[in-house]
Every structure is written in C-alpha cells, then in structure tokens.
Amino acid sequence: MHRAETPTSGGQSTLFLYLYALAISGGSIAYIPFLTILLPLQASAFAGTNALNLLAHVAFAGAIAASLANIGFGWASDISGTRRPWIAAGLVLSSALLLAMPLATTASMLIAMIVGWQFCLNMMLAPLAAWAGDTVPDSQKGMLGGLQALAPALGALSGMLVTLHGFAGSGERLFWIVGLVAILVAPLLLFGRPIPMPQLIHIDIHPKPRVSRTGLTDIAVTHMWLARLLVQIAEASLFAFLLLWFRSVEPGFGENRAAAIFTFVLGAAVLFALNIGRWSDRTDRPILPLVLCSAIAAVGLLLMSVASDLVLAISGYVVFGLASSIFLALHSSQTLRVLPAPKTRGRDLGLFNLTNTVPSLIMPWLTLALVPLYGFDALFLLLAGLAALACLLLLRIPR
Structure with a gap:
C-alpha cells in the first residue's frame, strides 16, 4: 500500500482525505465564480436596468431548486447505497448546463x-457531502473540517483567476470553470479508494446511545442546525453588502481592496481551520472551537457596529470573517457526528443544507428593513446578537 494511503490510529487514509478536500473545492468552484461574477454580467447584458430585479428572481428560484435537489439527491444516494455514480452524473450534467x-x-x-x-449541481454536491460521513471517523472530523476550509478560498481565487485581465475572454471563462471543476473532482472519482468504515454505515455494529433519535441526539441536531443558520445569516449579509458598508465608512473605497481583504480572510482561515481542527481531534473537543468561533464572530460584528474609521472597520471584519469562516468549515464536518441514522445521512445533510440556502432568502429583506432606517450599525448589532445566540446554543449541547 502506498504510504499516503496508510491511516493513522485506524483512521481514514490521508490520500482519500486530500482527494476529498480537492473535490469539495471543485464543488465550490462550480458555483462561486459563476453566481458572484459571471451570472450578474450575463443578466446585465440583456436585462439592462432590470438586471437587479432579474437577479433577485434568479437567486430566489435557484435557492429553492438547490434546497429541494440537495435533499432529494442526498436521499436518492442513501436509497441506492452508493455515492460515486451520482457525483459523476452530477459533474457531467451540471458542467454541460453551465x-x-x-x-x-x-x-x-x-x-x-x-x-x-x-x-x-446538487446531484453532485449532496452525495459528495454524505460520502464523508460514510468514510471519515469522528477522530478525523476536525482535520476534515480544516481541509474543507480550502473550498471557499479556492472558489474565490478561481473567480479572480477567470476574470483576470488578459487571462480568458468572456466566451472562455465558463470553459475554464468547467475544466477546473473536472480537474479537482475527477481524481476522487477515479482514484479515491477509502478504507472501509463499516461502523459508520451500519449502526448496529457498535451501538452507541447517541444513535437514538431522541434525547441527546435531538438536542445536538437541533442546536447544531440553528447555530449554523444564525451564523450563515450573518455571513451572507456581509458577503452581499461588504463593499457598500466599506464605502459608507470611506467613500471611494475600491472594489479591488474589498476583494483583496475577502481573499486574505479566506486564505488565512484555511491555516487556522486546519490547526484548530487537528487540535479538536487530539483533545476530543469537537464543539469547543465552534463555541469560541461564534463568540469571536459576535465580537467582530460589535467592532464593526462602532467603527468610525477604516482601520477599525477592516479590523472588525477580519475578526468576524476569520471566525465565521473557521466556524462554517469545522461545523460542516462535526455535523456528521450528530446525524442520527447512517441510512438517511444524505437526506439529513440535505436538511442541514437549508442553513446555506435559507439565509439567501432572508438576508435581502433583513438588510432592506434595517439599513435605510437605522444604518449598518443596527444591522451589525442584530447580527452580533445572532452569533452570540449561536454560541449559547452550542454551549447547551451535551458533551
């Protein structure tokens, strides 16, 4: 056996973990540059002044479709008992449509x-997320979460790459995105040979009290779901209105500076998430980093709410951005600990995926209701309260 495939302490092979992290990153590249850059450009090309209205309708319809598809295809991969064919089919079909x-x-x-x-796209993403639950034991879920922090960073980097002046023409950008996705996802499909983990698939091999759908499991599932939803609402709000807020603090603040700060935060979050994830594995404290990150995210939002100059504004956002990015990466892997039934893992992860799509439906109305009347300060105070509530929910999860 190749050295990279040798597991440590009965865990999954490092080769499979790395291939999986690349595939998850490919999944992010499949949608981040398109939805954030290329789709608005296309909508503006033929909708003109109605582009914002069109994008609002597109975002709403897309979020509903993504929610339903993620649950449906996750469940379908549960029923079929295999993940790889669904991922491959989703890769081919989503690439063709893109x-x-x-x-x-x-x-x-x-x-x-x-x-x-x-x-x-969710035909690929839903089974891909569930495959980690089938193959990565609890002792490596912190490392898995750290590796998953690569996904948003590479997604943002790919957007910068395909829009780099002179790199690719407007007609070539989608081909580059599809090519990058295939390069990152295909190795897992072709060469990913995970070490079998029957204890993760058949719950009757090593029964544990937490596999029950009642008691501690219900508390953990509910609190994990709500905590992620609250942090995602804060993250989605900042993602959409970051540049506008910076310009409210310093008029003329350039979009390239905002992009640079955003990229720095995502890149630094990878290093922090990897080290914190490994620490949580060594100490068997999977929830503590989530508690601390949600609390720090609340502090960052409070700093943003009182920022009167650009230095404090950027500092507050960096604190919030790092904490929330680490939180979301580690939460994705630690969620697999609390799902009650391996036979419906894909479906249940689809329900957790609602925490990613629902904020895109809530966030615009929340912002429009607060900012015109009370300013960004009121929005940040509310978001800080949501992050603090997420921290309290996680503290109430039994160890």
Missing part, C-alpha cells in the same frame, strides 16, 4: 436554466 448558459437570451430562459443547473 457551458450552455450563454444560450439563454431571455429572463425566463435564464431562470429555467439556472433551476436545471442547480438540480444537476
């Missing part, structure tokens, strides 16, 4: 294609 996006020349065509693309 390349076909320029063919949409009307609003209705674009919305229909986005809905179809979201279904195919």
Whole structure:
C-alpha cells in the first residue's frame, strides 16, 4: 500500500482525505465564480436596468431548486447505497448546463436554466457531502473540517483567476470553470479508494446511545442546525453588502481592496481551520472551537457596529470573517457526528443544507428593513446578537 494511503490510529487514509478536500473545492468552484461574477454580467447584458430585479428572481428560484435537489439527491444516494455514480452524473450534467448558459437570451430562459443547473449541481454536491460521513471517523472530523476550509478560498481565487485581465475572454471563462471543476473532482472519482468504515454505515455494529433519535441526539441536531443558520445569516449579509458598508465608512473605497481583504480572510482561515481542527481531534473537543468561533464572530460584528474609521472597520471584519469562516468549515464536518441514522445521512445533510440556502432568502429583506432606517450599525448589532445566540446554543449541547 502506498504510504499516503496508510491511516493513522485506524483512521481514514490521508490520500482519500486530500482527494476529498480537492473535490469539495471543485464543488465550490462550480458555483462561486459563476453566481458572484459571471451570472450578474450575463443578466446585465440583456436585462439592462432590470438586471437587479432579474437577479433577485434568479437567486430566489435557484435557492429553492438547490434546497429541494440537495435533499432529494442526498436521499436518492442513501436509497441506492452508493455515492460515486451520482457525483459523476452530477459533474457531467451540471458542467454541460453551465457551458450552455450563454444560450439563454431571455429572463425566463435564464431562470429555467439556472433551476436545471442547480438540480444537476446538487446531484453532485449532496452525495459528495454524505460520502464523508460514510468514510471519515469522528477522530478525523476536525482535520476534515480544516481541509474543507480550502473550498471557499479556492472558489474565490478561481473567480479572480477567470476574470483576470488578459487571462480568458468572456466566451472562455465558463470553459475554464468547467475544466477546473473536472480537474479537482475527477481524481476522487477515479482514484479515491477509502478504507472501509463499516461502523459508520451500519449502526448496529457498535451501538452507541447517541444513535437514538431522541434525547441527546435531538438536542445536538437541533442546536447544531440553528447555530449554523444564525451564523450563515450573518455571513451572507456581509458577503452581499461588504463593499457598500466599506464605502459608507470611506467613500471611494475600491472594489479591488474589498476583494483583496475577502481573499486574505479566506486564505488565512484555511491555516487556522486546519490547526484548530487537528487540535479538536487530539483533545476530543469537537464543539469547543465552534463555541469560541461564534463568540469571536459576535465580537467582530460589535467592532464593526462602532467603527468610525477604516482601520477599525477592516479590523472588525477580519475578526468576524476569520471566525465565521473557521466556524462554517469545522461545523460542516462535526455535523456528521450528530446525524442520527447512517441510512438517511444524505437526506439529513440535505436538511442541514437549508442553513446555506435559507439565509439567501432572508438576508435581502433583513438588510432592506434595517439599513435605510437605522444604518449598518443596527444591522451589525442584530447580527452580533445572532452569533452570540449561536454560541449559547452550542454551549447547551451535551458533551
């Protein structure tokens, strides 16, 4: 056996973990640059002044489609008893639809294609997320979470790459995205040979009290779900309105500076998440980093709410951005600890995925209700309260 495939302490092979982390990063590249950069450009090209209205409808329809598809295809992979074919089919179909996006020349065509693309994309993403639950034991879930922090960082980096002046023309960008996704996901499908972990698939081999759907498991599942939802609402709000807020503190603040800060935060979060994840594995304290990160995120938001100059504004965002990015990465892997039934792992992760899609439906209305009347300060105070509530929920999870 190749040295990289040798597990430590009965864990999963490091080779599989690295291949899995690359595939998860490929999943992020499949949608981050398109949804944040290329789709708005396409909508503006034929919608003109109605582009914002069109994008709002596209975001709403896409979020609904992604939510339903993630639950459905996760459940389908549960029933079929295999993940790899679903991932491969989703990779091929979502790539084909992404390349076909320029063919949409009307609003209705674009919305229909986005809905179809979201279904195919989640045919890949849902079984991919569940595969980690089938293969990575609790003793390595902190490391898994740290590796998953690569995904948003590489997703943001790919957006910068495909829009770099002189790197790719407007007609070539989607081909680059599809190629990058294939390069990162295909190795897992072709060479990923995880060490079997029957105790993660058949709960009757080593029965534990926490596999019950009542008592401690219900508390942990509910609190983990709510905590992620609250932090995601805060993260989604900042993701969409960060540049506008910086410009409210210092008029003329450039978009390239905002992008640089955002990229720095995501990159630094990878290093922190890897080390913190490994520490949580060694000490068997999976929830403590989540508690601390949600508390620190609340502090960062409080700093942002009182920021009167750019230095304090950037400092507050860096504190919040690092803490929330580490939280979301580690939470994704530690969620696998509390899911009650391996036979419905894909479906249950789809329900957890609602914490990623629901904020995109809540966030615009929340912001529009507060900012025009009370300013960004009130928004940040509310978001700080949500992050603090997430911390309290996690503290109440029994060890």
